[in-house]
Amino acid sequence: MTVRAVIFDWGGTLTAWHDVDFHAESLALAQAVVNVDHEVEVSQARLHEANQAIWGRSRDHQQSSTLADLFTEAGLEHDPDLLTAYYEFWEPHTRTDPEVGPLWEGLRAEGIRVGVLSNTIWPRAWHEGFFRRDGVHHLIDGDVYTSEIPWTKPSPHAFRAAMAAVGVDDPATCVYVGDRLFDDVYGARSVGMRAIHIPLSRIPAEQLGHTEGDPDAVVHRLAEIADVVRAWS
Numbered sequence: 001m002t003v004r005a006v007i008f009d010w011g012g013t014l015t016a017w018h019d020v021d022f023h024a025e026s027l028a029l030a031q032a033v034v035n036v037d038h039e040v041e042v043s044q045a046r047l048h049e050a051n052q053a054i055w056g057r058s059r060d061h062q063q064s065s066t067l068a069d070l071f072t073e074a075g076l077e078h079d080p081d082l083l084t085a086y087y088e089f090w091e092p093h094t095r096t097d098p099e100v101g102p103l104w105e106g107l108r109a110e111g112i113r114v115g116v117l118s119n120t121i122w123p124r125a126w127h128e129g130f131f132r133r134d135g136v137h138h139l140i141d142g143d144v145y146t147s148e149i150p151w152t153k154p155s156p157h158a159f160r161a162a163m164a165a166v167g168v169d170d171p172a173t174c175v176y177v178g179d180r181l182f183d184d185v186y187g188a189r190s191v192g193m194r195a196i197h198i199p200l201s202r203i204p205a206e207q208l209g210h211t212e213g214d215p216d217a218v219v220h221r222l223a224e225i226a227d228v229v230r231a232w233s
């Protein structure tokens, strides 16, 4: 079977995994709240809870959310222009792995399309900006951010949206690469793709789903993927 596309998860796959302080994240988010007369700590606590609620819906029901949904869930108004502190909080964790560029160039040179499918509440512009900053945006044939669709991984709908984005209609010709056994490996295999697991992330216990998928291959760095895909082609 020919491999026609390799589709990648983003966080912990194309970027290095970093443990994040979610209370500090909520405090950064709270800087964007407007029209309240309470202390910032009140917004922080509500946003922390809302974050857990929306990611719980993703985990349990594969329902996607946006940043705006997060503030709505918290019962707070926000001004998107005030998200600077939140963006700057995350920015150090968004660096593209240096092996991504050479890997994607090599796959494309062999006629294989490159895709991205990310569970994210961030707007497409943020993700495209990270890829552009790191010089790899032009190597992506199709990308899907779940903030733009109703579903999150591991829903088959999310994986089919990614296939449509790269222009491939047979999942058996797609490989999916990710750091999570539920969202990525179980999800990709459920829809009929092959799955490569990169087991380098410390996934928090509350983010684990109901099933651990069984990967077709395991790699410990992105550069190994080219050989795995070549062996399958």
Ligand SMILES: [Mg+2]
Binding pocket: 009, 010, 011, 012, 013, 178, 179, 180
């Ligand atoms: Mg990930």
